[in-house]
Structures are given as structure tokens and as C-alpha cells.
Amino acid sequence: MRSKPWGSTSTPPKDSIPASSAIKTWERKTINAVGDVIGFWGFKKNHGRIWSLLYLKERPMRSAEIQKVLGLSKGAVSMLMQDLEQWKVVVANKDQKPRTYVANEHIAQMIIGVFRQREAGLLKRTKRILEEAHREAQQDQASPKKLQRIQSMLNLATFMNQFLNMLSSLNPLNVQTLIQKFSTKT
Amino acid sequence: MRSKPWGSTSTPPKDSIPASSAIKTWERKTINAVGDVIGFWGFKKNHGRIWSLLYLKERPMRSAEIQKVLGLSKGAVSMLMQDLEQWKVVVANKDQKPRTYVANEHIAQMIIGVFRQREAGLLKRTKRILEEAHREAQQDQASPKKLQRIQSMLNLATFMNQFLNMLSSLNPLNVQTLIQKFSTKT
DNA sequence: TACTTGGTTCAAGGAGTCTTAAACTAAGAA
DNA sequence: TTCTTAGTTTAAGACTCCTTGAACCAAGTA
Numbered sequence: 001m002r003s004k005p006w007g008s009t010s011t012p013p014k015d016s017i018p019a020s021s022a023i024k025t026w027e028r029k030t031i032n033a034v035g036d037v038i039g040f041w042g043f044k045k046n047h048g049r050i051w052s053l054l055y056l057k058e059r060p061m062r063s064a065e066i067q068k069v070l071g072l073s074k075g076a077v078s079m080l081m082q083d084l085e086q087w088k089v090v091v092a093n094k095d096q097k098p099r100t101y102v103a104n105e106h107i108a109q110m111i112i113g114v115f116r117q118r119e120a121g122l123l124k125r126t127k128r129i130l131e132e133a134h135r136e137a138q139q140d141q142a143s144p145k146k147l148q149r150i151q152s153m154l155n156l157a158t159f160m161n162q163f164l165n166m167l168s169s170l171n172p173l174n175v176q177t178l179i180q181k182f183s184t185k186t
Numbered sequence: 187m188r189s190k191p192w193g194s195t196s197t198p199p200k201d202s203i204p205a206s207s208a209i210k211t212w213e214r215k216t217i218n219a220v221g222d223v224i225g226f227w228g229f230k231k232n233h234g235r236i237w238s239l240l241y242l243k244e245r246p247m248r249s250a251e252i253q254k255v256l257g258l259s260k261g262a263v264s265m266l267m268q269d270l271e272q273w274k275v276v277v278a279n280k281d282q283k284p285r286t287y288v289a290n291e292h293i294a295q296m297i298i299g300v301f302r303q304r305e306a307g308l309l310k311r312t313k314r315i316l317e318e319a320h321r322e323a324q325q326d327q328a329s330p331k332k333l334q335r336i337q338s339m340l341n342l343a344t345f346m347n348q349f350l351n352m353l354s355s356l357n358p359l360n361v362q363t364l365i366q367k368f369s370t371k372t
Numbered sequence: 373t374a375c376t377t378g379g380t381t382c383a384a385g386g387a388g389t390c391t392t393a394a395a396c397t398a399a400g401a402a
Numbered sequence: 403t404t405c406t407t408a409g410t411t412t413a414a415g416a417c418t419c420c421t422t423g424a425a426c427c428a429a430g431t432a
Contacts, residue, residue, distance in 0.1 A: 026322035030336055033315040037343045040308055042228075044390075056335060063409075073392050078410055097400080098408065108342055122226055129219040136212035149242060150216055156294060157223045230420075249379075259422050264380055283430080284378065 023069055030056060031070075041111065042118070046072065046080055051089050051103055060093060060100035087114050123157060130154045209255055216242055217256075227297065228304070232258065232266055237275050237289055246279065246286035273300050309343060316340045 023031075031052045038048025049070055054061060067077045081101060084090040089110045090101045104110060134150045209217075217238045224234025235256055240247060253263045267287060270276040275296045276287045290296060320336045 024322075024326060026319040026326060026328075029315050029319040029322075030339065033312045033319070034339050034343070036308060037312050046390095052339065055339070056332065058331065058335070074408095075393070075410075075412090076391055078408095079391095082410085119226065122222060126219045126223055129215050133212040133215040133219070136210075136215075140210060140212065142212075145244065146242065149244070153216065153220050153238065153241070157220070232420095260378095261380075261382090261423070262421055264378095265421090268380085 027053075027056060038111075042115070043111075044080070044083075046070070046076065047084060047089070050077075050080055050084060051107060054090060054101060054103035055105070055107075060102050062098045062100050064098070066101075089114075126157045127154065130157070213239075213242060224297075228301070229297075230266070232256070232262070233270060233275070236263075236266055236270060237293065240276055240287060240289035241291070241293070246288050248284045248286050250284070252287075275300075312343045313340065316343065 031049050034052035035045040035047075035049035038051070039045035050066060053066065053069060063074070063077050063081060066072070066081075067074055070077075072080075081090065081092070085092050085101075087110055089104055089107060091104055093100045093102075130150060130153060134147060134154075137147055137150060217235050220238035221231040221233075221235035224237070225231035236252060239252065239255060249260070249263050249267060252258070252267075253260055256263075258266075267276065267278070271278050271287075273296055275290055275293065277290055279286045279288075316336060316339060320333060320340075323333055323336060
């Protein structure tokens with residue numbers, strides 16, 4: 001493999017939770033592993049680690065605690081929580097003074113949603129530009145085949161989007177039933 | 187939007203093909219637009235730009251020409267072509283001395299394949315780690331609900347993978363028929 | 373043999389992203 | 403009002419990934 005910005009089998013990511021923190025080895029393992037997976041799908045690893053921590057702990061936690069357990073700075077936690085909340089990956093209780101957070105269990109649904117949203121802006125722009133290029137190519141007497149190819153590239157651009165549309169048209173489900181649903185389709 | 191590592195609607199990527207190069211405006215637009223889309227899906231923008239150039243030109247091109255048209259260094263083109271060839275996104279004719287390349291038209295299929303491959307390494311490791319964590323949690327008398335949650339996270343990890351499996355189980359198709367297939371399902 | 377051309381490799385530099393730390397705002401308590 | 407705590411913002415530094423450019427290899431030619 002030449003280029004490996006991603007998914008190298010060989011090098012396990014080496015982010016560690018400070019040894020001082022009060023969580024168990026298996027908790028740490030779980031949190032980091034999930035962080036890697038989420039990180040792989042375009043989010044920050046720490047987004048995944050925070051969600052995973054909350055999901056595993058099954059109870060509301062406050063920023064200060066998350067900060068300490070995961071060994072992050074105050075500012076980092078603040079920003080990460082804002083992201084997660086906006087995406088509805090975690091739910092904040094803002095009525096209490098030290099605000100608390102809990103994990104949203106419909107994580108897969110959320111990921112798809114954010115994924116789709118993320119692509120929307122780019123896709124819109126791409127569509128516009130390629131349609132423009134198509135017009136100009138016509139004026140330029142480009143061959144029908146070339147025009148067809150521009151069209152195909154436009155389709156390519158919308159390809160994944162359609163996929164994600166398909167996905168998110170499913171009802172809200174929790175993680176495991178969502179998987180089951182797909183297992184049976186395969 | 188707080189965090190925007192990706193897909194901001196506002197800021198169009200600003201990579202330019204040198205004005206000196208002998209391609210038309212609409213070609214340049216197309217190439218860059220496709221580059222952005224491909225780049226968005228985890229590849230390098232230049233992977234997308236090269237494929238797009240070859241696809242649009244409909245003829246074999248040699249490294250030197252690609253280098254000149256896209257304004258890349260010799261080394262960069264060499265490395266990028268190796269990636270693309272390995273992924274079968276382009277096909278090289280190595281019999282000629284100045285080697286030439288043509289675009290593979292089954293690009294969507296290729297993308298899915300690479301995507302899947304890319305995830306394979308990480309997934310394997312994650313699976314192992316989470317199963318390990320699950321065992322340790324059991325020994326640690328963790329509640330059934332916690333164990334269940336670890337399981338759910340494992341499912342989450344395999345979630346996208348299953349999707350890509352589903353996708354790539356389809357027969358090889360060219361770009362547009364693949365899209366059509368999906369359009370009808372939606 | 374030496375020269376040329378096509379292609380590869382890799383260390384160094386650059387570009388872009390992420391995290392931190394410190395300054396700042398807001399709100400409740402004394 | 404001042405102090406404390408919770409939370410936000412942001413410039414600067416750290417870190418990562420990408421590209422470059424020079425050195426290198428291989429093969430063909432004179």
C-alpha cells in the first residue's frame with residue numbers, strides 16, 4: 001500500500017487516557033476503540049470518545065468530569081460538547097447549573113444525518129459547477145460523448161448522497177435494531 | 187456550525203490549474219469539481235482530478251502531460267498514479283516506454299471497494315479490542331446492560347461496513363447504470 | 373562507456389487541522 | 403460589590419498530512 005492516510009492495519013492509534021483517571025481498563029479500551037471508529041468516519045476521535053464514555057457510563061456527566069476522565073482541556077471539552085449537542089449526539093440538561101450531558105442512543109442515525117448534511121453543501125456547489133461546465137462544453141461543440149461523461153460525473157457526485165438518503169429514510173432505531181434490519185437485507 | 191473540518195457551504199476550495207495549461211475552462215471546472223467530491227470521500231483531491239482528467243479526455247495520457255496540465259510535481263504524479271493503479275481506478279499500459287494511462291469507467295464500484303478495504307484494518311482491530319473489553323467487563327461483574335452496550339458499539343463499528351458490503355455485492359456496472367439502479371430503489 | 377529519458381523514493385518544508393491555555397463573559401453567592 | 407464557578411472564545415503552538423525537489427535507479431541509445 002502506497003498511500004495510507006487511513007486504515008493502516010499496522011499502527012494502532014496511540015491516544016491515551018491519563019492513568020490517573022478513575023475508569024477501568026475495559027472502559028478505556030472501549031472508549032478509545034469507538035473513538036477510532038467514529039474518527040475514521042470523518043469526525044474527531046474525541047467526539048467519539050465522549051459519546052462512548054457517556055453511553056457506557058449510562059448516567060449524566062458534567063464537563064469537568066469528562067475533561068478529567070479523558071484528559072482533555074476545558075476549552076476542548078466545551079467545543080466538542082457544542083458539536084455533539086448540535087448534532088444531537090448528546091443531550092444537555094441546561095437547567096442545572098453545572099450542566100450535564102447524556103448520550104443519545106440513536107447514534108447511527110445521527111452519524112448518517114450529519115454525514116448527509118456535511119455533504120449537502122459541497123454537493124450543491126458541485127452540481128452548479130458541473131451544470132455550468134456542461135453548458136459551456138455544449139457551446140464549445142464538445143462531442144456528445146464528452147457531454148455524456150460530464151453528466152456521468154455529476155451522477156457520481158450524487159451517488160453517495162442518494163445512498164445516505166436511502167439510509168436516513170429509515171425510521172429512528174437504536175443501534176442494534178438498525179444493524180439487525182440491515183443484516184436481514186444482506 | 188462550530189466545527190467545520192469539512193463541507194462548509196461558504197468556502198469553495200481554491201486549487202487552481204495553471205493558466206498556461208492547454209485545457210479549456212469547462213474542462214478545468216469539471217476536473218476541480220470532481221476532485222473536490224472525491225477528496226471529500228477520503229481520497230486526495232488530486233486522485234480525483236487525475237481520474238477526472240483522464241475520463242474527460244477519453245484518451246491515454248502520459249505522466250508528463252498530466253503533470254503539466256494539473257500543475258503537479260513529477261514525484262507527486264508518480265505516487266498518485268501508483269495509488270490509482272493499485273485501486274484500478276486507472277489502467278496503465280506499461281508496454282510502451284513512456285507509459286500511458288486511461289481512466290477506468292467503473293469508478294463508483296472502485297470507490298466502494300477501496301472504501302471497504304480501507305475500513306477493513308481498523309474494523310478488525312476494533313472488533314478484537316471490543317470483544318476483549320467485553321470479556322474483561324464480564325469478569326468485572328459489569329451489569330448486563332453495560333455488556334449489552336459494548337455489544338451495541340461493536341455493531342456500530344460494523345454498521346457502515348455492512349452497507350458497503352451490500353453495495354459492492356452488486357455486479358460491476360458503469361457509473362450511470364449504477365446510479366439508475368439506486369434511483370429506482372429510492 | 374556515457375548520455376538521456378521515464379519513473380521512484382524520501383527527507384525537508386509547507387499547508388492545514390487540532391488542542392491548549394489564557395483571557396473573557398455570565399450568573400449565583402456572600 | 404466582589405468572589406467563585408461554569409462555560410466560551412481565540413491566538414499560538416503542536417501535530418499531521420501532503421507536496422516538493424533532489425537524488426536515485428533502470429533501460430534504451432549513441
